[in-house]
Structure formats: structure tokens, C-alpha cells
Amino acid sequence: MIPTARExxxxxxxxxxxxxxxxxxxLLLRGANHEVLQARDGEEALQLxxxxxxxxxxxxxxxxxxxxxxxxxxxxxxxRTLGVPVILFSAYAADGLIKRGLExxxxxxxxxxxxxxxxxxxxxxxxSATRA
Numbered sequence: 001m002i003p004t005a006r007e008x009x010x011x012x013x014x015x016x017x018x019x020x021x022x023x024x025x026x027l028l029l030r031g032a033n034h035e036v037l038q039a040r041d042g043e044e045a046l047q048l049x050x051x052x053x054x055x056x057x058x059x060x061x062x063x064x065x066x067x068x069x070x071x072x073x074x075x076x077x078x079x080r081t082l083g084v085p086v087i088l089f090s091a092y093a094a095d096g097l098i099k100r101g102l103e104x105x106x107x108x109x110x111x112x113x114x115x116x117x118x119x120x121x122x123x124x125x126x127x128s129a130t131r132a
């Protein structure tokens with residue numbers, strides 16, 4: 001039997017160079033019945049996005065090798081990942097960073113440290129909007 005859209009586990013790619021944030025976010029999303037892929041830098045995140053076609057990508061803005069906003073632009077420009085929503089998250093919110101991220105195509109922007117329930121609500125809202 002093929003699962004319905006509601007029964008299917010979403011595949012979420014999380015990219016962050018902070019091991020603690022990566023572990024916490026992964027644990028949180030797995031606890032909400034999502035399948036999670038992890039990347040520790042922007043290049044790894046981009047390759048995983050192209051290879052695995054996640055339902056959602058959660059990107060730290062500042063990462064080694066390729067910044068999150070650059071990864072997002074590549075995801076937006078490639079036909080394999082064109083419709084994949086992206087949530088940016090960062091400890092940095094100054095100098096119009098949030099506005100710029102949203103204007104560049106992010107579905108949402110989460111400030112670290114984040115409340116676990118807040119992140120889950122935002123993830124579910126983006127996934128619901130994508131299914132609609």
C-alpha cells in the first residue's frame with residue numbers, strides 16, 4: 001500500500017557547521033517523525049540536495065566552503081531542486097539579513113537560539129504550504 005501524503009515521512013536536509021545545533025535540530029525533527037539528512041558545510045548540503053531531493057532544506061547562513069544563502073541560490077536555480085523550500089537559520093539577524101534572505105527566496109528565517117516548538121511549527125508550516 002502506498003502511503004498518503006500525510007502518512008509519508010518528509011525528508012529534511014539540515015546543514016550547520018555547529019555539531020550541537022546539528023544534533024539538536026536532527027533529534028527534534030526525527031522526534032516529529034521526519035527523516036533527516038545532515039550536512040556540515042555548504043558544499044555537502046548542496047550535493048545532498050541534488051542527490052536526495054529533500055522535501056525541505058534548513059540552512060545555517062554562515063557555513064564553511066559555501067554559505068547558506070549561496071546554497072539556497074544554487075537550489076533555486078537548479079531544475080532538480082527548483083521547488084524545494086528553504087528555511088535559513090542563523091545567530092545573526094542584524095543589517096537586514098533576515099529581509100535579504102526572504103527576498104532571495106527563503107520560505108522562512110529562524111534566529112538561533114530557537115525554541116524547539118517554534119522551529120517545529122515553522123517547519124510544519126512550510127511543509128504544509130508546499131503541499132497545498
